[in-house]
Structures are given as structure tokens and as C-alpha cells.
Amino acid sequence: MRPYELCVESSLSHLAAIAEFVADGARQAGLSEEEVFAVQMAADEACTNSIEHAYGGQEGEVRICCWAEGNEYVVRITDFGRPFDPDSVPIPDTKAPLTERNIGGLGLFFMRELVDQVDFASDPIQGNQVTLRKRRHAEF
């Protein structure tokens, strides 16, 4: 598949369109429907982070770029808002009783659980980039 890119304004109302875009690319890359769902959800969480935390309600651009690399489908989400430090996010306690749950950190938790690799990079020129890699398991 050719790499392709979607640029949207920083608004949660674009999440549904982003999900469709990521899923289309994942199907082209040959991912199973289960894998498509997983990478779509991870990308949704990454974009939500950009919109809610990096831009924090301010105007800005979120770029989503998808491509296939070997047997991997790669989604890179770029924003130019506040840099994100994944180490500052608490790890949710998935064993605690619900009445004692703190409800932060779920988005990052899902990103890490649902794809095979997540990388964060911040650069004043390149912006903040989250790169999600999902391996294709099906044989063709």
C-alpha cells in the first residue's frame, strides 16, 4: 500500500472520520478485522491525547499518516501542541475493585496493550509524534 495522510483540525468531532481512515488503511495492509479494530482503537486514543492534552482546546492540526512496512501496519499521529511525556501518566491498576479505581491513564494503557509497539518522539520542528506498529499475522 502507498502511504497516505489525513490532516484534521484539532476537534474530537473528527474522531469517527479518523477511525474510518485508519481502518481503511489497515484493511489495505491485510490486517484481520480483529487487528483492524485494535489499531483503530489505539489510534483513537492517541488522537484524543493530541486533541485534549497537546492542544488542550486550542486550535491546531493533527496529522495521521499510515503505511505498511514489511508485515507491519504503521500509524503515525503528529501534533504541534504541548509535548507529551508518557512517563508522567499513571499506570492504571486493572486489579483494583471498581469502587477504588482511579480513572486516569486508560488511553495510554490501551495504546500499549492493543498494538505491538508504541514510540513517542517530540521535536520542535517535527512536532510530537506517536508511532503505532501493528503486526499482520495472517498469511497471504
Next chain:
Amino acid sequence: MKIETTHLKRCDLVALEGRFDSNTAPDLEKVLRDSMDEGVYQIVLDMESVEFFGSAAIRVLIMAYKECRARGRGDVRLAAVPDRIAQVLDLVGILPLIETFPDKTTAVGSY
């Protein structure tokens, strides 16, 4: 995304349809808050037609569950959870804690 609440004798049945992401989770929160503000703390979420349930929706679910337990000794129960959504809820350790039922009739009847 669509949300429809039916008031039943022992609980509110809330039917969900479509995507529940950070954009639409506030709508879910409002509907559940309406039930709780009316003094209903036994709520069944019919998940049969849910396509997506992200972290923001899960936060709303946990919030409503906690509040139902704390304010009315009730809870939130789930009906007809699609497999993919069940896997996601399982990842965060919710499924063993929130009661789930194969269909809405059984879930409503459990109260």
C-alpha cells in the same frame, strides 16, 4: 451514536448504538447522570449495537458504577456485550467486576 433510556419498574434500561469515543462519551455521561439524578441507581446498559467503546466511555461506565454503589447501593449491569468490546473491557479488568448478561431481558430480570 444513539442512546435511548427506558424506565422500567426496578431499573433503567439504556440502549446504546454506535461509537462511544471521547466525542460522544459526554452524551453517555449525561444520560446516566439523568437516571441517577432521578434516584435510579440500578441501570442496565444494552451494548448489543455498540461498535466502539473507548477509554472515555469506560471512564463514564466506572464513574456511574461507583456512584450507583455509593449513593443507592445499586450498580450498572451490561447486556449483550459484543466480543470485541468485551475483550477491551477485559483488558482493563472490568468484566469480572461488572455483572454481564447475554441479553437485556436477563439483565433487567437480574434486579
